[in-house]
Amino acid sequence: MRTLIFRTAAPYLTALMLLFSIFVLLRGHNEPGGGFIGGLIAASAFAIHGIAFGVRQVRKTLHFHPMAISGFGLFLAVLAGLVSVIAGVPFLTGLWTSPTIGGLTVDLSTPMLFDIGVYLVVVGSITSIALALEGREDD
Amino acid sequence: MGTGAQSLTFLALLLPFLGAAVAPALTRVFKHNAAWLLALLPLWMFIHFAGFLGTVSAGGTIAGGFDWIPSFGVRFSWFLDGLSLTFALLISGIGTLIVLYSGGYMKGHPQQGRFFSFILMFMGAMQGLVVSDSFMMLFVFWELTSITSFLLIGFDHDREAARRAALQALIVTGMGGLSLLAGLLVIWNITGVQQLSDLLGTGDALREAPFYLLALVLVLGGAFTKSAQFPLHFWLPNAMQAPTPVSAYLHSATMVKAGVYLLMRLNPVLGGTAAWETILPVFGGVTLLVGTVVGIRQTELKQMLAYTTVASLGLLVMLTGFGSDRAIEAAVLYLVAHSMFKGALFMVAGLIDHETGVRDIRRLGGVGREMPVSFAAGTMAALSMGGLPLFFGFLAKEEIYAALTAGSTWGLLLTAVAVTGNALMFAIAFMVGLKPFIGARGDIQKKVHEGPALLWIGPLTLALAGLVSALASEAAHHLVSSPMASAVAGSVLEVHASTVPHIGLPLMLSLVTIALGVAAYLLQDRLRDAVAGALKAIGWGPDRGFDQAIRGLLRFSFVITKIVQNGRLDIYLTVTFATVALVLLVPMFLYGELPEMPSLPGLLPHEWTIFAIAVIGLGAVVYAKDRLTAIVSLGIQGLAVALLFMLFGAPDLSFTQFMIETLSVVILALVMTRLRLSPSDHRPAGEKAVDVIISGACGLAFGLLLLKVTEMPFDATLSRFFEAHSLAIAHGRNIVNVIIVDFRGLDTLGEIAVVMIAGLAILALIRVTTPRKDRPEAAGEG
Numbered sequence: 001m002r003t004l005i006f007r008t009a010a011p012y013l014t015a016l017m018l019l020f021s022i023f024v025l026l027r028g029h030n031e032p033g034g035g036f037i038g039g040l041i042a043a044s045a046f047a048i049h050g051i052a053f054g055v056r057q058v059r060k061t062l063h064f065h066p067m068a069i070s071g072f073g074l075f076l077a078v079l080a081g082l083v084s085v086i087a088g089v090p091f092l093t094g095l096w097t098s099p100t101i102g103g104l105t106v107d108l109s110t111p112m113l114f115d116i117g118v119y120l121v122v123v124g125s126i127t128s129i130a131l132a133l134e135g136r137e138d139d
Numbered sequence: 140m141g142t143g144a145q146s147l148t149f150l151a152l153l154l155p156f157l158g159a160a161v162a163p164a165l166t167r168v169f170k171h172n173a174a175w176l177l178a179l180l181p182l183w184m185f186i187h188f189a190g191f192l193g194t195v196s197a198g199g200t201i202a203g204g205f206d207w208i209p210s211f212g213v214r215f216s217w218f219l220d221g222l223s224l225t226f227a228l229l230i231s232g233i234g235t236l237i238v239l240y241s242g243g244y245m246k247g248h249p250q251q252g253r254f255f256s257f258i259l260m261f262m263g264a265m266q267g268l269v270v271s272d273s274f275m276m277l278f279v280f281w282e283l284t285s286i287t288s289f290l291l292i293g294f295d296h297d298r299e300a301a302r303r304a305a306l307q308a309l310i311v312t313g314m315g316g317l318s319l320l321a322g323l324l325v326i327w328n329i330t331g332v333q334q335l336s337d338l339l340g341t342g343d344a345l346r347e348a349p350f351y352l353l354a355l356v357l358v359l360g361g362a363f364t365k366s367a368q369f370p371l372h373f374w375l376p377n378a379m380q381a382p383t384p385v386s387a388y389l390h391s392a393t394m395v396k397a398g399v400y401l402l403m404r405l406n407p408v409l410g411g412t413a414a415w416e417t418i419l420p421v422f423g424g425v426t427l428l429v430g431t432v433v434g435i436r437q438t439e440l441k442q443m444l445a446y447t448t449v450a451s452l453g454l455l456v457m458l459t460g461f462g463s464d465r466a467i468e469a470a471v472l473y474l475v476a477h478s479m480f481k482g483a484l485f486m487v488a489g490l491i492d493h494e495t496g497v498r499d500i501r502r503l504g505g506v507g508r509e510m511p512v513s514f515a516a517g518t519m520a521a522l523s524m525g526g527l528p529l530f531f532g533f534l535a536k537e538e539i540y541a542a543l544t545a546g547s548t549w550g551l552l553l554t555a556v557a558v559t560g561n562a563l564m565f566a567i568a569f570m571v572g573l574k575p576f577i578g579a580r581g582d583i584q585k586k587v588h589e590g591p592a593l594l595w596i597g598p599l600t601l602a603l604a605g606l607v608s609a610l611a612s613e614a615a616h617h618l619v620s621s622p623m624a625s626a627v628a629g630s631v632l633e634v635h636a637s638t639v640p641h642i643g644l645p646l647m648l649s650l651v652t653i654a655l656g657v658a659a660y661l662l663q664d665r666l667r668d669a670v671a672g673a674l675k676a677i678g679w680g681p682d683r684g685f686d687q688a689i690r691g692l693l694r695f696s697f698v699i700t701k702i703v704q705n706g707r708l709d710i711y712l713t714v715t716f717a718t719v720a721l722v723l724l725v726p727m728f729l730y731g732e733l734p735e736m737p738s739l740p741g742l743l744p745h746e747w748t749i750f751a752i753a754v755i756g757l758g759a760v761v762y763a764k765d766r767l768t769a770i771v772s773l774g775i776q777g778l779a780v781a782l783l784f785m786l787f788g789a790p791d792l793s794f795t796q797f798m799i800e801t802l803s804v805v806i807l808a809l810v811m812t813r814l815r816l817s818p819s820d821h822r823p824a825g826e827k828a829v830d831v832i833i834s835g836a837c838g839l840a841f842g843l844l845l846l847k848v849t850e851m852p853f854d855a856t857l858s859r860f861f862e863a864h865s866l867a868i869a870h871g872r873n874i875v876n877v878i879i880v881d882f883r884g885l886d887t888l889g890e891i892a893v894v895m896i897a898g899l900a901i902l903a904l905i906r907v908t909t910p911r912k913d914r915p916e917a918a919g920e921g
Binding site (some may be wrong): 036070125 | 216767790791794797798799801802805809810813866869870871873875876877879880882884885887888891892894895897898900901902905906
């Protein structure tokens with residue numbers, strides 16, 4: 001699939017999709033979206049990039065092994081639960097805080113951290129499967 | 140009893156395991172002399188338990204324990220009466236001697252520490268078994284003895300024979316343990332108690348229950364495997380692959396008696412019925428004869444002793460099931476006597492082997508001058524085993540004959556069996572305990588001298604105990620035999636046998652036994668050849684049967700595995716989906732649960748269009764010329780469904796569906812390139828038709844199921860809860876996402892863990908199949 005049009009478009013597509021995936025992830029709490037969907041979008045972005053430029057390129061860009069990203073996501077999700085335990089409420093209870101940063105009120109919460117964990121698990125797992133299938137003997 | 144004594148008893152139960160933990164370290168520091176230190180543990184246990192002798196001989200019992208699993212009423216509790224106390228004393232007493240003996244016997248062995256550890260672990264398990272009060276504890280310790288026995292038999296695990304023997308013993312006794320568990324559960328079900336001490340108070344409840352026979356057979360399954368009754372005896376002679384201290388301790392003095400212990404323990408509630416008094420004497424009697432006859436054919440010291448152990452266990456089972464108080468007294472006396480003389484003889488056999496390097500009885504002879512202590516110990520043990528006056532074995536044998544001849548014609552038959560068996564055991568006793576030391580010098584290469592103290596303390600002490608206990612028979616009976624016999628019978632018994640011979644039938648039978656025994660001893664070579672010839676003519680034995688059974692089992696599993704795990708993805712998929720379709724469709728038709736056909740909904744034109752796209756996509760899948768087109772067509776259908784989700788108010792679902800469809804097409808396409816399939820499906824139409832039917836049935840089934848589900852009245856409690864609280868307590872307007880990350884966060888945590896594990900598994904599958912391109916079917920679904 002190394003056609004000129006595809007190879008030219010792929011970087012923009014990938015960048016846009018990644019940005020979009022983060023947007024979807026963050027808006028998920030109030031509008032359609034969330035970690036699962038965001039993760040799938042990001043995984044497709046990496047898959048497209050892989051088809052256009054080869055697996056090695058994607059792996060180099062990602063720097064971490066996709067499975068490690070997945071593991072870090074699971075770690076974040078558990079951490080989100082443990083924060084509640086440390087705060088003295090049952091595991092995974094949602095905690096919220098709304099600090100004002102630069103005149104802007106930002107809602108931060110453990111469910112958000114948890115959702116980021118979900119996002120990373122999905123990105124990591126699907127990407128590593130896709131890359132392993134795309135790659136030939138060289139990976 | 141006070142809490143102090145209670146915690147001491149608990150400590151006594153725990154101590155061997157603690158000892159097992161430190162034994163390797165101690166052995167590293169003190170080498171074989173660690174035995175002296177480690178022997179202090181069982182010695183202390185012996186002294187502790189001996190402190191209960193007063194209470195128990197006065198008719199009392201000692202009980203104690205803690206709650207273990209209170210919700211199931213399971214306790215960690217112990218119960219000491221005459222029976223368990225005698226066993227506890229035998230285990231700790233002989234255990235002390237065995238630890239010392241192991242110190243000498245295994246001296247210089249690189250794994251001596253591990254050996255000590257195993258022996259002590261076994262000691263703890265056996266100790267726990269005999270003092271257990273709760274069923275659960277009894278079972279756990281019972282299995283623990285099987286496992287430690289496995290470890291000890293296979294101690295020299297680089298020898299094939301040792302490994303086979305260990306596995307065989309584990310399989311046979313392990314199956315017996317399961318049978319025992321089932322039996323105990325049946326007993327619990329019948330009586331409602333799960334403590335042995337409570338069970339003993341239930342009277343005839345068990346005997347009169349309709350499931351009595353089931354309970355009996357299951358319990359016997361446990362007892363007969365552990366106590367090596369014919370035809371399940373074969374594992375015991377094979378267990379002689381273990382180092383000699385193990386043979387002396389586990390496979391003669393203690394563990395193999397666990398089955399007899401169980402029978403004696405349950406005699407008051409299970410015994411006395413026709414089934415009990417038939418099954419036990421028949422199996423016991425046959426085992427006695429088989430054990431002695433096959434034993435006389437053996438030429439290796441340990442094998443001879445092993446078969447007499449089988450025979451002795453048969454004798455004990457026979458006596459336990461005979462059904463008279465006298466027989467129980469006889470069984471008790473013989474059990475104690477056997478533990479002493481057989482333990483001693485095994486240790487002497489090991490001592491001879493250790494010092495001369497010879498185990499073959501035909502090559503042994505005339506080493507008595509160099510090994511005087513072993514000579515004395517061996518002879519005394521043989522005298523006790525042969526049942527000659529002044530020794531405890533004599534008391535036992537007199538009592539056996541007195542008990543058996545007091546009965547009916549049935550008793551006479553058993554008497555004949557007992558006389559034959561005892562005569563042959565007499566012969567074997569002297570072959571092992573006397574023949575190596577007297578007569579012409581055998582064919583021995585090594586320079587012979589007496590073994591070190593560690594090696595002869597054990598056998599000498601046990602042999603002397605056989606003499607002392609007989610001379611002080613009154614005291615022995617008062618402290619040990621009478622309380623134990625009373626516990627077995629369930630009523631107070633007084634044992635009176637003494638070493639002074641009384642003129643009477645038992646003495647006459649003893650004389651006959653001795654005469655036959657001496658004859659057998661003198662004619663041993665001819666007897667051996669005759670039995671060997673007969674066994675060769677039969678050719679088949681349970682030992683070979685075991686191998687055949689295992690081979691058959693392996694072949695059977697192999698065939699089953701080949702059918703179930705045939706390694707062909709298309710068959711897996713066909714079976715899976717056909718099952719799904721059947722499971723959904725058959726009950727619906729069978730019980731008339733088909734949904735009402737809904738009326739056609741009034742849809743807008745663009746909605747109809749999307750439906751049409753989905754249907755066309757499906758049609759394209761079936762008629763597609765090549766696989767890639769089929770995959771893309773499937774994607775069209777999926778995207779159409781996603782659009783429908785969006786139109787009918789499930790944006791989140793639709794969103795996810797879009798992504799899933801896109802990724803599925805990409806990944807399926809990638810899998811196709813990996814598998815290097817031909818671009819199109821070349822199978823004949825018939826095979827394709829089967830696939831079409833199965834997938835059609837699956838689709839139909841799910842369609843019907845969904846229709847049925849939507850017809851059910853919808854319980855909106857949860858929806859209302861989520862609607863009401865999503866924003867209020869979880870600060871989110873997107874209910875779906877709030878459920879995923881907050882209300883049901885724990886579920887999600889599990890799911891993402893599964894996603895990651897599945898990813899890892901797929902990754903592994905892809906890696907595994909990369910170098911093997913000739914087997915494309917194993918690459919997984921992607």
